[in-house]
Amino acid sequence: NAGVTQTPKFQVLKTGQSMTLQCAQDMNHNSMYWYRQDPGMGLRLIYYSASEGTTDKGEVPNGYNVSRLNKREFSLRLESAAPSQTSVYFCASKLEGGYMYSPLHFGNGTRLTVT
């Protein structure tokens, strides 16, 4: 049981380049999330998908787009990368978005550097 799988693990981009971060979960979870983690800022929610077919903005959505491709997969796209997007990105999932007993399960993270 792989849980939440993210690819790639590391990426270096030049300013203005685009890329897509991939995430897949095999736990049959309905809700999926993208967070970024920066020193001193904690985990901040970028976008989430409460269920297949829906996506919503989180706390810091600017500069990002997402696609919930199916129940398993949720991708994050940077259309024109900026140095401010240098961060560690975590994908996470949980069984039900509003279910109070449902904790988040995290992927291993993608460390992105934009030069």
Next chain:
Amino acid sequence: QKEVEQNSGPLSVPEGAIASLNCTYSDRVSQSFFWYRQYSGKSPELIMSIYSNGDKEDGRFTAQLNKASQYVSLLIRDSQPSDSATYLCAVMGNYGGSQGNLIFGKGTKLSVKP
């Protein structure tokens, strides 16, 4: 924006001591609370969840919740060097865009000295 506050530390305790990690939250109607442990360069992993006032014990870990004071804590008994990590407090949001989403504190870095 609902907030979750933690002392950033670092909190340093000797091996074998009790480590006490604290968290306060601003949303009075929050119902679900979680503690995650994050080793350097790794992803957060869930170690405790608590939903009712009082204490919940799991091995060397005890979570304590006081909804009236909007306070949740994590006690680690018999602290080991392997407990050295950043501990993240998370609270489930209840309103608007945060409904059902976890709001994280910035974490407390714990160092257990041999």
